[in-house]
Amino acid sequence: MEDKSYAKMKGYMLGQPRLVNSDGMYEVVGRASISPIDKQVPELSQKIAAKNNHIYSYEFGGDDVLQQIDLVLEIKKNHIGNKPCTLFTPATAEYWDDEKLKEFDKIIIKRLSMNDWKNSQFLRTETLSESDYLNMDEKIKSKIVFFVDYEHSDISNCKDENGSLKLLFEFIDWAKNLGVEEVIFLEREKGVRVFPIARNSLILSGWHLKAAKATEEAGKLYSLMAVENSHMKIVFKTRVFAENSDIWNLARVHYYYEIFN
Numbered sequence: 001m002e003d004k005s006y007a008k009m010k011g012y013m014l015g016q017p018r019l020v021n022s023d024g025m026y027e028v029v030g031r032a033s034i035s036p037i038d039k040q041v042p043e044l045s046q047k048i049a050a051k052n053n054h055i056y057s058y059e060f061g062g063d064d065v066l067q068q069i070d071l072v073l074e075i076k077k078n079h080i081g082n083k084p085c086t087l088f089t090p091a092t093a094e095y096w097d098d099e100k101l102k103e104f105d106k107i108i109i110k111r112l113s114m115n116d117w118k119n120s121q122f123l124r125t126e127t128l129s130e131s132d133y134l135n136m137d138e139k140i141k142s143k144i145v146f147f148v149d150y151e152h153s154d155i156s157n158c159k160d161e162n163g164s165l166k167l168l169f170e171f172i173d174w175a176k177n178l179g180v181e182e183v184i185f186l187e188r189e190k191g192v193r194v195f196p197i198a199r200n201s202l203i204l205s206g207w208h209l210k211a212a213k214a215t216e217e218a219g220k221l222y223s224l225m226a227v228e229n230s231h232m233k234i235v236f237k238t239r240v241f242a243e244n245s246d247i248w249n250l251a252r253v254h255y256y257y258e259i260f261n
């Protein structure tokens with residue numbers, strides 16, 4: 001199967017939310033962005049209900065999705081059922097609710113700095129602190145993934161390559177000490193240098209390379225190269241600018257995002 005674009009794959013999948021064959025695995029993920037005051041909720045619910053049979057799993061995000069957590073749980077209960085659901089949030093402290101978050105399979109938290117004050121300034125909201133994570137219920141903490149937008153984080157502020165690598169590894173150690181078991185680093189620019197060096201350094205120190213994955217999100221392509229050891233998983237997510245690139249075609253797992261607005 002040479003052409004792995006979503007448009008081509010929809011023909012092969014025939015409405016299936018997941019297809020597994022000798023070429024690999026292909027999965028459709030629904031992504032919905034919900035605003036703090038969302039007047040389109042009834043329409044959004046209807047769109048999700050209409051396409052639910054074609055969606056394998058869901059992601060819910062937005063500027064402050066935790067403020068609308070009850071709404072998300074209502075959509076999940078009425079239209080999604082037991083399908084895997086992920087929440088993408090800056091972890092605003094005011095709206096964090098352990099009990100309600102237990103309903104989600106994964107909680108991806110955008111984090112731009114190890115420093116609590118800087119992180120809140122970057123994200124323009126009062127976010128969970130280091131002590132919050134250290135004292136968090138272990139069942140909730142086991143669901144947490146830190147998402148680091150490299151270009152907007154304070155890691156990239158260090159223009160020296162070695163200095164940037166040092167900060168990246170410090171972030172990994174910091175997350176590990178908090179008990180967070182997965183970190184995703186995102187880079188959109190061409191000519192990525194730091195990510196391959198970091199990945200290879202981890203492999204040389206005993207981390208294991210996982211099978212390559214790829215995503216198509218609103219027409220944009222990304223590769224996901226992951227390494228893991230017995231304690232953590234680190235994912236390097238990089239923008240791919242050509243659908244026929246080796247890293248896109250060699251990926252054994254492809255996720256295609258259905259965007260709900």
